[in-house]
Amino acid sequence: PQRRPGWTLTGVAYAGDDRTGVRATAVACAGPAPLDDGPADLVFVAEEPGVGLGTRLAGLAGPDPGPELVDALTDPGPGHPEHVGQARIRVGGHPTPLWLVNSPTDRSAYAGEARGMWLHAIAWPASAGHLLAEDVVLHDLTEWTPPELVYGAPSPYLSGRA
Incomplete structure (x- = not known):
């Protein structure tokens, strides 16, 4: 069998200013x-409430995913158990649920909260959201950078070209 290529880091971005510092x-x-x-392509966003970077990338209205999460939590759909539409990732060693939110059809978007920050996972194409069914562990790269990290071509999603 032929080995499929692995994942590459294609970009890092932030939102903030000199007065408030990095907020997303x-x-x-x-x-x-x-x-x-x-x-x-998969983009993870961690942001303070009210920034809106994650919702912009997810194609949602407003600065926070709160209204979309209310819909996802109160109406998982007829005959669906509550865990449908949910991704479970590990952040800082803790299990953290993300819920599928209503996004444009070209992507799938998940949102949740950890330690007072909004977390978003946005995948293109929409079927790539199935990647979040696997064990996903997020690490703070300021604390530790894996030696096997591979860098790829810049992401069009962070530059606004997509």
Whole structure:
């Protein structure tokens, strides 16, 4: 069998200013799509409430995903158990649920909260959201950078070209 290529880091971005400092951070990765042979892009965003970087990338209205999360939590759909539409990632060693929110059809977007920060995971194409069904562990790269980290071409999603 042929080995599929792995994931590469394709960008890091932040939102903030000189007065308030960094209030949101985004990390982009690219790799193989889980359901076909095409490429997939995945962007993780951690931000303070009211910034809006994650909702902009997810294609949502407003600065926070709160209204979308209310819909996801109160109406998982007929006959669906509560865990449908949920991704479980580990942040800082703690399990952290993210819920599927209503986003444009070209992507899938998940949102949740940890330690007072909004967390977003946005995947292109929409089917790449299945990547979040795997064990995803987020690390603070300021504390530790894995030696096997591979860098790829810059993400069009962080530069506004996509």
